[in-house]
Amino acid sequence: MRVSKLFMSTQREVPSDAEIVSHQLMLRAGLMRKAAAGIYSYMPMGYRAYRKVEAIVREEMDRAGAQELIMPAVLPAETYMASGRWEKFGPEMFRLKDRGGRQFCLGPTHEEPFTEAVRDTIRSYRNLPVTLYQIQHKYRDEKRPRFGVVRSREFVMKDAYSFDVDEAGLDKSYLNMKEAYCKIFDRCDLDYILVDADSGAMGGSGSQEFMVKSAVGEDAIAYCPACDYAANEEKAPCPKVEAPKDFEMLPMEKIETPHVKTIEELMEFMHSEPTAFAKTILYNIDGKIVAVMVRGDREINETKLGNLFDATEMNLASFEEVERVTGAAVGFAGPCGLKEKIEVIADYEVAAMTNFIVGANETDFHFKNVNIGRDFTPDRIVDVRGAVEGDPCPKCGKPMSMCRGIEVGHIFKLGTKYSDALHCVYLDKDGKENSMIMGCYGIGVSRTLAAIIEQHYDENGIIWPMSVAPYQVIVVPTTSQDEAVVKMAGEIHDALEKAGAEVLIDDREERAGVKFKDADLIGIPVRITVGRKAAEGKVEYKLRAGSEVVEMTAEEAIAAALKEIETAKK
Numbered sequence: 001m002r003v004s005k006l007f008m009s010t011q012r013e014v015p016s017d018a019e020i021v022s023h024q025l026m027l028r029a030g031l032m033r034k035a036a037a038g039i040y041s042y043m044p045m046g047y048r049a050y051r052k053v054e055a056i057v058r059e060e061m062d063r064a065g066a067q068e069l070i071m072p073a074v075l076p077a078e079t080y081m082a083s084g085r086w087e088k089f090g091p092e093m094f095r096l097k098d099r100g101g102r103q104f105c106l107g108p109t110h111e112e113p114f115t116e117a118v119r120d121t122i123r124s125y126r127n128l129p130v131t132l133y134q135i136q137h138k139y140r141d142e143k144r145p146r147f148g149v150v151r152s153r154e155f156v157m158k159d160a161y162s163f164d165v166d167e168a169g170l171d172k173s174y175l176n177m178k179e180a181y182c183k184i185f186d187r188c189d190l191d192y193i194l195v196d197a198d199s200g201a202m203g204g205s206g207s208q209e210f211m212v213k214s215a216v217g218e219d220a221i222a223y224c225p226a227c228d229y230a231a232n233e234e235k236a237p238c239p240k241v242e243a244p245k246d247f248e249m250l251p252m253e254k255i256e257t258p259h260v261k262t263i264e265e266l267m268e269f270m271h272s273e274p275t276a277f278a279k280t281i282l283y284n285i286d287g288k289i290v291a292v293m294v295r296g297d298r299e300i301n302e303t304k305l306g307n308l309f310d311a312t313e314m315n316l317a318s319f320e321e322v323e324r325v326t327g328a329a330v331g332f333a334g335p336c337g338l339k340e341k342i343e344v345i346a347d348y349e350v351a352a353m354t355n356f357i358v359g360a361n362e363t364d365f366h367f368k369n370v371n372i373g374r375d376f377t378p379d380r381i382v383d384v385r386g387a388v389e390g391d392p393c394p395k396c397g398k399p400m401s402m403c404r405g406i407e408v409g410h411i412f413k414l415g416t417k418y419s420d421a422l423h424c425v426y427l428d429k430d431g432k433e434n435s436m437i438m439g440c441y442g443i444g445v446s447r448t449l450a451a452i453i454e455q456h457y458d459e460n461g462i463i464w465p466m467s468v469a470p471y472q473v474i475v476v477p478t479t480s481q482d483e484a485v486v487k488m489a490g491e492i493h494d495a496l497e498k499a500g501a502e503v504l505i506d507d508r509e510e511r512a513g514v515k516f517k518d519a520d521l522i523g524i525p526v527r528i529t530v531g532r533k534a535a536e537g538k539v540e541y542k543l544r545a546g547s548e549v550v551e552m553t554a555e556e557a558i559a560a561a562l563k564e565i566e567t568a569k570k
């Protein structure tokens, strides 16, 4: 393919609205164009890379025995009504009406139509298990689409659904998908971790996420470098802490702390470490005010807190609520002397603190030398903080590390949530009706493409892994004036293409420097430069991932490029 004919435009400037590297590079390298917030078109170069990812996903799904089909993107409301998700999705669901006033949506996820299809097709245990999948556009009207295709409103997902007769069958289907996912992400050259996840809105029990490590990831992950344990911050359990047995309980004192509201101000005022304080934060959980205590250097994890109360609606208490319950301005709440009887929840760590500092429920005052049992008694002592660096691994006890990640895949054991709601049943050996046991398995295909870039780039641009590169080799003649150069570049291009490689030749009337910059930006794995030494039969061979430039003959360069492509397949 000639670069002069490519439908592509690269840009030197970093687009102002692109916050993360993959988004910036996808726009700069001309891989995609923005149509609206969170909605993108793929240009030929981007679409080639995208299709490589899609092909890897398809190959591994097929190899795992899953069968591909395709559902519509426009779906009738009734499909989502039986499961209750027509309401539950809320404003995230794109809704539309046809000319007759009938309601539809753009599919946000396809559990319901797959369940209906299986319900209407399969009757007997003899036809189970079955795993079906599609690679389809999905639509979610995100409140804040951002990061390019990482969080977009239209995106491509591979979604698969397994149907089994029992839990043991589901376990097997789940494991099968998990193994296929590992192969897919390995082939995409991604450094990922598999984490235990909160199943959130999907319901069901048992779910894991494939997270690509990235500083810009939206999820915080605790993982153990010593064993394979990893979990989302809100899923990683924090350990109980033993209270010291022998210590001197000092008399509780009220101290004046004028205008001292934050932990930082308090630390400075009291000349103490944050570990000497317990913060008390008030929440309104489903209409009830609750006081939640964590050590001064910790954060409350709201997912853990919400789960403790099985909360539907949870907010920080309003200023008025805080003043009503504590009798003080915001910033001075504490467990002793609350004006109203409310539930007080203490984190495990707080329960092990001694002679500590809390708010006095009086503006500009704190208590010091507070002790549990003598000065107050929490209603519950629970795990309510997020995991942090150094917390012991729940599996092996070694200190855990924290990182951020982009979720590229998610596997769930759904159980019978959808089969019950949509009456998806089979007849067993005895002719008895049973609900099918379901699993569902997603991969964000467009997001995977962005995640690959997040892990493969340098200051000059993208460094595509060979497996997903839009083209594998770029031949760069440094001039179009020298006949020997032009001829040799053409011959190398033709020979590589004949051997099955995907090759670009930069035949533009541009300076060599411009061509190199573009080749680096679009990230083609192998570059063969044909210049002054063409007359001697010599070219320069360079890998995008390395810095070494090697002089060799044209034949050697062709052989080296083909070998590079071949090696990447293994």
Ligand SMILES: [Zn+2]
Pocket: 224, 225, 226, 227, 228, 229, 393, 394, 395, 396, 397, 398
């Ligand atoms: Zn461990």
